[in-house]
Amino acid sequence: MALIYLDHQSATPLHPQVKEAMINYMETVFGNPSSDHQVGHPAAEALARARSQVAALINAQPQEIVFTSGGTEANNTALKGVAIGLREKGRHIITSNIEHKSVLNALRTLRLLDYQVTSLDVDNYGLVDPGAVEKAIQPGTILISIMLANNEIGTREPIADIAKIAQKRKIIMHTDAVAAVGVMPVDVQQLGVNLLSLAANQFYGPQGVGALYVRRRTPVWPLLDGGVQENKRRAGTENMLGIVGLGAAAAEAQAEMPEQLPRLQALKERLAHGLLAGIPEIRINGHPTQCLPNLLSVSVEYIEGESLMLMLDDEGIIVATRSACASGSLRASHVLIGTGLDFATAQGTLVFTLGWENTEADIDRVLTVMPGVVQTLRNMSPLYKKEHTG
Amino acid sequence: MAYSDIVMDHFKNPRNVGEIPDADGLGEVGNPVCGDMMSVYIKVEGDRLTDVKFKTFGCGAAIAVSSMITEMAKGKTLDEAMKISNKDVAQALGGLPPNKLHCSNLGADALHSAIKNYLDRKAGKVPREDVEKEPHHKPKLEGCYCPYCEKKVAEEAPFCLFCGTEIPHEHDH
Numbered sequence: 001m002a003l004i005y006l007d008h009q010s011a012t013p014l015h016p017q018v019k020e021a022m023i024n025y026m027e028t029v030f031g032n033p034s035s036d037h038q039v040g041h042p043a044a045e046a047l048a049r050a051r052s053q054v055a056a057l058i059n060a061q062p063q064e065i066v067f068t069s070g071g072t073e074a075n076n077t078a079l080k081g082v083a084i085g086l087r088e089k090g091r092h093i094i095t096s097n098i099e100h101k102s103v104l105n106a107l108r109t110l111r112l113l114d115y116q117v118t119s120l121d122v123d124n125y126g127l128v129d130p131g132a133v134e135k136a137i138q139p140g141t142i143l144i145s146i147m148l149a150n151n152e153i154g155t156r157e158p159i160a161d162i163a164k165i166a167q168k169r170k171i172i173m174h175t176d177a178v179a180a181v182g183v184m185p186v187d188v189q190q191l192g193v194n195l196l197s198l199a200a201n202q203f204y205g206p207q208g209v210g211a212l213y214v215r216r217r218t219p220v221w222p223l224l225d226g227g228v229q230e231n232k233r234r235a236g237t238e239n240m241l242g243i244v245g246l247g248a249a250a251a252e253a254q255a256e257m258p259e260q261l262p263r264l265q266a267l268k269e270r271l272a273h274g275l276l277a278g279i280p281e282i283r284i285n286g287h288p289t290q291c292l293p294n295l296l297s298v299s300v301e302y303i304e305g306e307s308l309m310l311m312l313d314d315e316g317i318i319v320a321t322r323s324a325c326a327s328g329s330l331r332a333s334h335v336l337i338g339t340g341l342d343f344a345t346a347q348g349t350l351v352f353t354l355g356w357e358n359t360e361a362d363i364d365r366v367l368t369v370m371p372g373v374v375q376t377l378r379n380m381s382p383l384y385k386k387e388h389t390g
Numbered sequence: 391m392a393y394s395d396i397v398m399d400h401f402k403n404p405r406n407v408g409e410i411p412d413a414d415g416l417g418e419v420g421n422p423v424c425g426d427m428m429s430v431y432i433k434v435e436g437d438r439l440t441d442v443k444f445k446t447f448g449c450g451a452a453i454a455v456s457s458m459i460t461e462m463a464k465g466k467t468l469d470e471a472m473k474i475s476n477k478d479v480a481q482a483l484g485g486l487p488p489n490k491l492h493c494s495n496l497g498a499d500a501l502h503s504a505i506k507n508y509l510d511r512k513a514g515k516v517p518r519e520d521v522e523k524e525p526h527h528k529p530k531l532e533g534c535y536c537p538y539c540e541k542k543v544a545e546e547a548p549f550c551l552f553c554g555t556e557i558p559h560e561h562d563h
Contacts, residue, residue: 112551304425306449307401314402332423344422344447380407380453382429382445383422 004362007320008202008294008355009151009179014245015204021248022206022241033238034229043240050247054211057250058177058196059187066212066233067243071178072102074197074212075145077223077234078174079106082143082195083115085219086172090140091115096128096157097338099147100176104334107145116140125287126155126339130162134169141171148177148186148196152322152335152351153286154295156180163192172218178202178210182253183294184261194218200242204356205249209242256356264354265293267363271352272296274367279374285336285349294355297322299341300348302384303377308350311373317366322349344383394484397454404453406460408443415511417503419496426452430459430500434508437467442501451486451494458483459497468505474498 005013014022025046031039033047051062068074083093095107097119107117118136122128128146144166149156159175166173174195180186181196182203188196195218199210214220214233226235272284275298285297300308305321312319322333332346341349352366378384393401413431420427426448433441442463444456458479463471476498480486486495541552549556 108547302447304422304448304452307453310401310450332425347422347425380404380445381447382418382427383447 002316004317004358004365006352006354006358006362006366007318009351009353010320011201011207012204012355013357014206015249015252017252018205018245018248022245025244026241029240033240034227046240046244046247047238050243050250053247053250054198057186057254058181058198058213059189060213061216063231064188064214064216066214066230067238067246068210068212068234069208069239070201070210071100071176071197071199073223074178074199074210075100075102075174075176076106077212077220078195078197079103079143079145080110080223081220081233082172082174082218083110083113084221086142090138090142092118092138092140092142094118094120094133094136094141094144094146096120096122096146098122098126098150098152098335099145100151100178103145103147103176122155122338124340125290126150126153126285126335127287127290128157128162130158130165133162134165137165137169137171141169143172143174145174145176147179148175148191149180149184149292150286150335151179151295152333153297153339154179154292155287156290156292158290159191159193166194167192179292179295182249182257183264183292185257188213188215195220200246200249203249203253206242206245209239209246211246260356261293264356264358267354267358267360268293268296268352270360271354271363271366272298274363275370278367278371282374283345285339285341294353296352296354297336298350298352299336299345300350300374301345302381303348303374305347305349307377308348308373311377312350312366312370315369315373317369320351320353322346322351392487393450393454394486396458396482396484397451397486400454400457400483401450404457406443406457406464407445409445410441410443413443413504415504415506415508417500417505417507419500419503420448420452422447425449426494426496428452428456428496428500430456430497430504432463432501432504432508434468437469439463439466439468439471444500449490449494451490452496454483455479455486455495455497456500459501463501468509472502472505474501 029042031043033043051065054065055062093115111117120128120132146157146162148159163173173193175193176197177186178197178199181198194215196213201207220233222233222235224235229235281301283299285299309319309321332343336346336349410431410433414434415432417430429445431443432439442460444460446453446456462474476495479497480495
């Protein structure tokens with residue numbers, strides 16, 4: 001039985017072209033891109049090519065791309081880098097309650113260093129209100145960091161509107177776009193942000209490599225100190241193999257997106273409608289339209305997500321769960337709770353993230369298998385009995 | 391896969407699922423906020439458990455634990471059953487991942503609660519129809535506290551910034 005892989009948020013397979021580019025690089029180049037001799041030059045050329053490829057994907061200039069070890073480092077660099085860079089100007093930062101942990105915990109560290117953080121609530125769809133952002137601005141506000149699209153519920157935040165406010169008030173605007181870049185069009189000029197984080201493993205590139213877009217003249221102090229690599233923003237000899245893979249993945253994503261985006265959107269709708277029609281008492285989380293085209297978050301009443309995930313796994317269907325038990329934290333997802341979901345319902349949440357290799361037949365198989373699995377678990381659940389016998 | 395083969399077997403083919411309509415005792419532990427909730431029904435003849443069934447809301451480990459405790463308890467005397475510990479259940483399952491020992495390993499607690507419920511009913515303390523509920527886990531204080539100096543610390547902090555002691559992962563005990 002072929003696996004049906006619906007967890008592209010956690011990892012994507014390498015695109016064949018990406019794999020080829022990486023193997024080719026591995027076999028032909030080993031020089032240090034900083035070395036100004038004939039062994040170093042091919043590495044420097046590959047680095048420049050990857051930088052252009054990533055810049056093209058988000059409509060940036062190549063010199064505005066800083067390669068990092070992934071989305072987490074990009075987010076940490078943006079937040080801590082601006083906090084240090086503008087420490088004489090102010091010590092207040094605005095964010096939302098549903099950010100990725102690499103943002104939330106970077107801000108935890110900044111709080112320890114006497115920065116103040118305002119964390120905004122979201123509505124039931126997970127949307128941040130630009131008006132609330134504006135109200136939260138203080139004289140000492142130096143940075144606003146709101147994600148472009150949420151990685152658990154898919155909701156897309158009104159970043160262009162918030163960035164306009166930031167620009168007007170001369171505040172640096174960062175967006176964590178890790179869940180969006182490579183999946184949907186992302187244009188830093190249209191968004192009007194100063195900083196944007198992305199990661200290769202979200203769009204068929206290798207794990208452990210990403211980038212931070214740094215608009216010119218944005219005061220970002222390096223997180224890692226050392227040499228003058230990456231325009232003095234990120235020291236250390238470059239992860240060339242990863243960077244070559246990221247560049248190739250960016251080029252492929254840009255080429256294939258016009259065809260893939262509507263296809264993924266249609267598959268997601270097929271899945272959502274099929275689940276709603278086939279299983280009573282479930283809910284779709286996130287915004288109905290302002291949402292990632294490939295992500296569907298579903299909460300199933302009366303059962304717990306990990307047991308559902310394991311039973312689907314046994315059927316060859318691979319999904320992610322947001323139940324506290326499986327995520328290694330005792331608490332239910334801060335994102336789901338942030339949208340007002342109760343704890344028990346949040347525990348029964350699955351996240352489906354579709355990818356370029358998924359087909360209609362895959363979705364139909366999920367729609368065939370899942371109702372029975374849900375009923376088996378509901379029949380085992382003391383909560384289901386209580387609700388259904390009064 | 392972090393679960394043993396025995397756990398996966400009990401998870402996929404759980405034994406003794408269901409309710410006993412005229413149960414002599416019912417124990418309920420956990421709550422959905424924690425992620426796991428178990429109900430154990432028992433039938434008693436003389437001082438022996440003649441039937442044990444369960445219903446569980448929870449992860450794979452919680453379901454396997456529930457299934458295992460019903461098998462371990464069936465046919466035992468009440469005294470013997472009261473001696474089964476959560477640790478015994480985990481051992482019978484070939485071990486559980488460390489992060490599941492704390493929140494999902496409630497089977498023996500649920501069984502003991504059902505036996506106490508039976509004894510209370512017998513002593514006339516509880517009307518037969520009434521279900522004695524174990525109190526839910528006390529809601530934790532909001533936030534996380536250093537177990538050594540008791541100052542408030544961030545949930546995912548690697549060590550306490552006040553006393554310097556390493557903070558064990560919430561699930562590692």
